[in-house]
Amino acid sequence: MRTHLIIIIVLILNLHSFAQTNKKNDNGKFYTIKGLITDKNSKDTLHLVIVEFMNKENKLIKAMRSDFDGIYYSSICSKELIDDSLLIKTTNAFYKQEVFNYKIVSDTIININMDSDSNKTFSKEKFEEYNRLRMYGRGCGLVDDDEYDELEYQRNLKTYKHYCTGQIKKYRSLIDDNAIFSEWILIEK
Incomplete structure (x- = not known):
């Protein structure tokens, strides 16, 4: 009985990486x-x-x-x-x-x-x-426009996905967390 319980727990813990897509979770660390x-x-x-x-x-x-x-x-x-x-x-x-x-x-x-x-x-x-x-040599970055950034912060419409971990966050959350935007990909809706 104990062996069956351990096997069931192991299967449940591994199930999350195959959920709905039948693909192994390939998010990085x-x-x-x-x-x-x-x-x-x-x-x-x-x-x-x-x-x-x-x-x-x-x-x-x-x-x-x-x-x-x-x-x-x-x-x-x-x-x-x-x-x-x-x-x-x-x-x-x-x-x-x-x-x-x-x-x-x-x-x-x-x-x-x-x-x-x-x-x-x-x-x-x-x-x-x-x-x-x-x-x-990779070129210049974008020039910040404070008014545009403030408007985006207030609207909070854009959703981003982290390129490595797959975590999803809204624009305002990224700003509040001082996230590095080069690590986030805009999700098109």
């Missing part, structure tokens, strides 16, 4: 990736290092810069990874450009030590060029 970037020899923190997150096939997921304390902080959707592999590429002037491979299955702290480049092949000018192309 958010993983928080953070860490400190330092010089391998001197252990000094390196600030404003370009940090690129890529999947196993070198497809760019996200690019960012570490802050003035050498700390980087980002969130990655598990659906963007292949076999839970995350490549982290670091770039800084007078340092070797390096790629690190990690297996990510939960929130992770990854401290990175960079080797200085004695040949200085990645000069300050070359770094600035790389920085301009990598960080700002």
Whole structure:
């Protein structure tokens, strides 16, 4: 009797992912990736290092810069990874450009030590060029229009779905939660 009860409970718990569609739930999970970037020899923190997150096939997921304390902080959707592999590429002037491979299955702290480049092949000018192309080469964002935003907030008609978790929220709820809009997809009705 106890065995049957356990089997029934397991089936009920797994049923929610197959409900109504007969498809397995393919929503992803958010993983928080953070860490400190330092010089391998001197252990000094390196600030404003370009940090690129890529999947196993070198497809760019996200690019960012570490802050003035050498700390980087980002969130990655598990659906963007292949076999839970995350490549982290670091770039800084007078340092070797390096790629690190990690297996990510939960929130992770990854401290990175960079080797200085004695040949200085990645000069300050070359770094600035790389920085301009990598960080700002994707075009400008939309200019905010406060009146339009206020009207949308009051009307609260638009519905959004999170690209990773599948969660659905109204516009006002996203604003109140200080959500990052680039992670939400407008649902057309």
